[in-house]
Each structure stands twice: as C-alpha cells, then as structure tokens.
Amino acid sequence: xxxxxxxxxxxxxxxxxxxxxxxxxxxxxxxxxxxxxxxxxxxxxxxxxxxxxxxxxxxxxxxxxxxxxxxxxxxxxxxxxxxxxxxxxxxxxxxxxxxxxxxxxxxxxxxxxxxxxxxxxxxxxxxxxxxxxxxxxxxxxxxxxxxxxxxxxxxxxxxxxxxxxxxxxxxxxxxxxxxxxxxxxxxxxxxxxxxxxxxxxxxxxxxxxxxxxxxxxxxxxxxxxxxxxxxxxxxxxxxxxxxxxxxxxxxxxxxxxxxxxxxxxxxxxxxxxxxxxxxxxxxxxxxxxxxxxxxxxxxxxxxxxxxxxxxxxxxxxxxxxxxxxxxxxxxxxxxxxxxx
Amino acid sequence: xxxxxxxxxxxxxxxxxxxxxxxxxxxxxxxxxxxxxxxxxxxxxxxxxxxxxxxxxxxxxxxxxxxxxxxxxxxxxxxxxxxxxxxxxxxxxxxxxxxxxxxxxxxxxxxxxxxxxxxxxxxxxxxxxxxxxxxxxxxxxxxxxxxxxxxxxxxxxxxxxxxxxxxxxxxxxxxxxxxxxxxxxxxxxxxxxxxxxxxxxxxxxxxxxxxxxxxxxxxxxxxxxxxxxxxxxxxxxxxxxxxxxxxxx
Numbered sequence: 001x002x003x004x005x006x007x008x009x010x011x012x013x014x015x016x017x018x019x020x021x022x023x024x025x026x027x028x029x030x031x032x033x034x035x036x037x038x039x040x041x042x043x044x045x046x047x048x049x050x051x052x053x054x055x056x057x058x059x060x061x062x063x064x065x066x067x068x069x070x071x072x073x074x075x076x077x078x079x080x081x082x083x084x085x086x087x088x089x090x091x092x093x094x095x096x097x098x099x100x101x102x103x104x105x106x107x108x109x110x111x112x113x114x115x116x117x118x119x120x121x122x123x124x125x126x127x128x129x130x131x132x133x134x135x136x137x138x139x140x141x142x143x144x145x146x147x148x149x150x151x152x153x154x155x156x157x158x159x160x161x162x163x164x165x166x167x168x169x170x171x172x173x174x175x176x177x178x179x180x181x182x183x184x185x186x187x188x189x190x191x192x193x194x195x196x197x198x199x200x201x202x203x204x205x206x207x208x209x210x211x212x213x214x215x216x217x218x219x220x221x222x223x224x225x226x227x228x229x230x231x232x233x234x235x236x237x238x239x240x241x242x243x244x245x246x247x248x249x250x251x252x253x254x255x256x257x258x259x260x261x262x263x264x265x266x267x268x269x270x271x272x273x274x275x276x277x278x279x280x281x282x283x284x285x286x287x288x289x290x291x292x293x294x295x296x297x298x299x300x301x302x303x304x305x306x307x308x309x310x311x312x313x314x315x316x317x318x319x320x321x322x323x324x325x326x327x328x329x330x331x332x333x334x335x336x337x338x339x340x
Numbered sequence: 341x342x343x344x345x346x347x348x349x350x351x352x353x354x355x356x357x358x359x360x361x362x363x364x365x366x367x368x369x370x371x372x373x374x375x376x377x378x379x380x381x382x383x384x385x386x387x388x389x390x391x392x393x394x395x396x397x398x399x400x401x402x403x404x405x406x407x408x409x410x411x412x413x414x415x416x417x418x419x420x421x422x423x424x425x426x427x428x429x430x431x432x433x434x435x436x437x438x439x440x441x442x443x444x445x446x447x448x449x450x451x452x453x454x455x456x457x458x459x460x461x462x463x464x465x466x467x468x469x470x471x472x473x474x475x476x477x478x479x480x481x482x483x484x485x486x487x488x489x490x491x492x493x494x495x496x497x498x499x500x501x502x503x504x505x506x507x508x509x510x511x512x513x514x515x516x517x518x519x520x521x522x523x524x525x526x527x528x529x530x531x532x533x534x535x536x537x538x539x540x541x542x543x544x545x546x547x548x549x550x551x552x553x554x555x556x557x558x559x560x561x562x563x564x565x566x567x568x569x570x571x572x573x574x575x576x577x578x579x580x581x582x583x584x585x586x587x588x589x
Contacts (some may be wrong), residue, residue, distance in 0.1 A: 004522025301416035
C-alpha cells in the first residue's frame with residue numbers, strides 16, 4: 001500500500017486535501033486548516049448503547065484512556081470499545097490495540113460518542129485476529145453535526161481468521177471510517193460491511209483497503225446508504241489481490257439512495273488483481289426512493305414521512321441482518337429504527 | 341355520496357379529464373367504462389391524489405368533505421381505497437407489516453384506537469382464508485415476485501382489512517383467469533353495504549357479470565358521455581365504443 005503521510009492532529013502539514021486521491025471526496029484540509037488546540041479532560045457519562053450486552057470496556061475520553069487501552073481476548077469475550085468526545089473546538093487522538101488470540105471469539109462493540117461541538121476526533125484501532133480466531137466488530141457513531149471525526153482501523157488476519165465488521169454511520173461535518181485489512185495468511189475470511197444514514201449537511205466516508213496477500217482468502221462487502229437533505233455519502237472500496245493470493249474470493253457491493261434533490265453519493269470501487277484463479281466482483285448502484293411505491297403506501301393511509309421511513313428501513317436493514325451476533329443485531333436494529 | 345363536478349385533470353400539462361361530472365350515492369356500485377386513453381385510470385389517480393395528476397378545475401367530495409384538498413394518506417383515512425391496475429412491489433416490507441402499518445395509520449388519523457398485533461393476526465387469517473390465499477404469502481415482501489392474480493388478491497385482502505367506504509377498482513379484472521376473477525369478485529361483493537360506494541373502472545363488460553353495477557357510465561374524451569342501467573354495458577360489449585368517440589378526433 002502506498003505510503004501516505006500519517007494523519008497527525010498536531011501537525012497541519014499531514015492534513016490531506018482533496019488533491020490527495022484517497023481523500024478526494026473528503027477534503028479534510030478544507031475544514032481543518034490549522035492544528036486544533038488539544039482537548040481537555042472529559043467525563044464518561046452515560047453507559048453507551050451497548051451497555052446491556054455486558055462484557056469488558058476499554059474507554060477513551062477525549063483521547064485519554066480511562067484505564068487500559070490495550071486488550072487481549074482469549075476464549076469467548078465481549079468488549080465495548082468506547083471513544084468518547086466531549087469538547088468544543090479542540091482536538092484529540094486515541095489509539096487502541098485489540099488482540100484476539102488463537103481460537104478466541106471476540107465481540108467488539110465500538111462506539112464513537114460525541115458531545116459538545118466542532119471538535120476534532122482522531123481514533124485509531126489496531127486489531128490482530130490470530131489463527132482461527134473470530135472478531136465481530138460493530139461500530140456505531142453518534143456525533144454532532146459540526147464535528148470532524150476520523151477513525152482508522154488496521155486489521156490483520158492470520159490463517160483461518162474470521163472477521164466481521166459492520167459500521168453504522170450517521171455522519172458529522174466530516175466523518176471518515178477507514179479500514180485497512182490484510183489477509184496475512186491462508187484461508188482468512190472477512191466481511192467488511194457498513195451503512196450510512198445521513199441528514200442535514202452531514203458527511204460520511206467509508207473507505208476500505210482489503211489486501212489479499214495469501215491464498216484462499218474470502219472477502220465479502222456490502223455497503224448501503226441513504227442521504228437526505230444536503231448530506232453526502234462516500235464509499236471508496238479497494239480490493240487488492242496480490243501475486244500468489246490464488247483462489248481468492250472477493251465480492252464488493254455498494255448501493256445508495258438519494259432521498260432529496262441536493263444529496264450526493266460518491267462511490268469509487270476498485271479491484272486490483274495480480275493473482276490467477278480468483279473470483280472477484282463488484283456492483284455499485286445509486287438510485288432514489290421509488291415514487292410509485294411511496295404513492296401506493298400513502299394511498300393505503302401511510303403518511304408520506306412514514307412511507308419514506310419504511311422504505312429507507314427496508315433498504316438499509318439488509319446490512320443489519322448480516323450481523324451474526326443476535327444481541328448486537330437487535331441493538332443496531334433498534335438504534336437505526338430510532339433514527340429513521 | 342361521491343360527488344365529482346366538472347373535473348379537469350392534466351398530466352404533464354396535457355388535459356386528460358375535461359369536465360367530468362359524476363355522482364355515486366352511498367350503497368351504489370357504478371361502473372365507468374371506456375376505450376383506452378379515455379382517462380379511466382386518471383380518474384382513479386386524481387381522486388386518490390397521485391403526484392403528477394394536476395387538478396386544474398372542478399371539485400370532488402366524499403360525504404361532503406372535499407377530497408382534492410387533502411393529502412393522499414388523509415384521503416385513505418377518509419375512506420377512499422384505490423385498487424391498482426398494477427399493484428406496486430414494496431421490497432423489504434412484509435405484506436402483513438405493511439397492512440398493519442396502514443391500518444393503524446388510518447386509525448390514528450381518525451382518532452381511533454390502534455389494533456393490537458394478536459387481534460390483527462386473527463383478522464388477517466380469516467380474511468386470507470376467504471380469499472383462498474396462502475398465509476405464508478403475507479410474510480413475504482408485499483407483492484414482490486407475486487403473480488398478477490396474487491397481486492389482485494392482495495389488493496382485495498387489503499380492502500377487506502382496511503374497510504374503506506369508497507372503493508375505486510381500476511381494471512381489477514386485468515390479468516385474472518376466470519377462477520381468480522370469481523374469487524376477487526366475491527371479495528368485492530362481500531364489501532357491498534348501504535354505506536359504501538364503489539366505482540368500478542373497466543374496459544370490458546366481463547367483470548360486470550360478477551360485480552353487478554347499479555349504473556353504468558361511458559367515459560370518452562375525458563368526460564362522461566352516456567349513462568344508463570346495467571344493460572348499457574352489454575350494449576357496449578356488442579357495439580363497441582365507436583359511437584361515443586368524439587367526432588372531431
């Protein structure tokens with residue numbers, strides 16, 4: 001993968017503008033010209049949306065770890081990884097490291113919880129999935145409309161490792177979730193899903209780079225999103241199949257709905273294949289809510305707003321249905337329904 | 341009583357209905373017959389408020405309340421039901437969920453109490469049985485992958501559950517074989533009551549053998565050009581619409 005100057009909130013020279021190809025649709029420099037003042041301390045308030053699922057917690061408040069910042073899972077475990085921002089106009093960076101040891105099964109429930117306004121959050125997480133381990137990672141975001149939030153995940157899969165990711169994004173002034181995933185050994189299996197539901201002038205960018213360097217790896221990706229008002233959704237998905245990564249099976253799909261005159265969705269799918277005997281496919285569609293369906297529903301007595309919400313829900317729920325953990329799936333379903 | 345007076349409707353600035361006047365008293369079934377392009381579907385769509393069907397003049401009221409001034413969902417809550425010629429597929433929304441959502445939305449709009457899930461389930465089971473529908477179909481997304489006949493039955497099922505007071509059937513017989521037609525017609529006939537009015541829009545007389553109208557109207561060139569008893573339908577079947585077509589056209 002190409003070296004891009006690592007984003008560092010203390011150094012404005014590292015803030016990418018749209019002239020950097022990978023940031024073409026998410027011009028960080030435009031919103032952030034100078035390094036923000038560092039954020040002060042924050043108090044961890046409410047228990048977070050996944051509290052009822054129990055497990056351990058790794059918490060960052062304005063970038064500062066509250067307790068441990070690294071986590072090693074063995075056996076069956078649940079971890080709530082909470083990135084909490086409560087700041088006004090300042091910036092902070094957090095870095096967590098998660099390891100699932102061989103054979104471990106980890107349910108990783110990650111939340112980006114924001115209060116205050118106009119803050120800049122930069123949250124990084126490294127995830128190592130050891131041989132035959134499984135990580136199910138669910139990411140929920142709930143941030144102010146004027147915040148800037150960049151999250152980066154570096155995921156490494158070992159032989160037979162299983163990884164399931166679902167990002168549920170509601171956007172911010174600029175919000176980006178970048179996932180870099182490497183199939184480092186044979187027979188790893190990844191699912192890299194996401195959805196976005198954006199209103200107002202919110203922006204959400206889901207960018208992923210999946211690197212198959214070993215044979216027999218599987219990647220499946222389904223991203224769906226709905227933009228309303230003047231919101232903007234971005235999906236950039238790159239799948240690389242390196243020489244020798246034979247028998248790779250990689251599938252990528254993005255489907256978006258623009259539910260307003262001024263909404264925008266930008267999609268850039270890329271498959272780059274150097275190996276033989278691979279199965280790769282991608283599909284991308286962007287459409288609008290079906291007007292005749294909306295009228296039909298209204299004719300039966302459903303209000304226009306409720307009809308739109310039903311169609312939006314029906315469109316997005318496919319991504320939620322793919323979440324393999326029932327408890328987490330139900331939390332996400334309710335969380336999403338409450339935001340239609 | 342449905343009162344339509346001098347209704348003018350344009351679609352994409354093209355006048356389709358040009359002064360249509362029609363009354364359907366409570367408890368009566370009226371058929372509107374006409375050649376292709378006469379404006380039959382436009383009548384159903386404009387009464388139910390489909391976007392793009394612009395009323396440029398005239399009025400329409402149901403039991404004294406102006407229909408044209410309110411939103412499509414409000415018209416439904418006021419009792420209007422349009423059975424679509426081509427029912428729409430709604431992916432991702434199970435039929436049963438949809439009907440219950442619609443029923444409760446109407447009840448809320450009328451200030452009535454919503455129906456509970458168990459009570460609704462009971463109603464759906466009974467209604468689907470009398471229409472000889474497979475109950476499992478109701479768990480599938482509404483109309484998705486349904487045959488033409490299944491979609492029409494689903495329309496009648498919704499009609500039975502929503503209990504509208506003003507029924508507009510747009511070419512309900514199209515795409516139905518004779519057995520399905522009988523089942524659908526039985527469903528419609530079961531809805532007949534002294535409070536309900538029905539407008540049966542059809543190109544062919546065949547449907548009227550099963551749903552017997554009190555009055556028959558001929559719609560041609562955007563207006564009602566003739567009205568009569570049920571015998572008018574047979575006359576049209578025998579002689580065609582030619583004599584009603586505008587001579588200038």
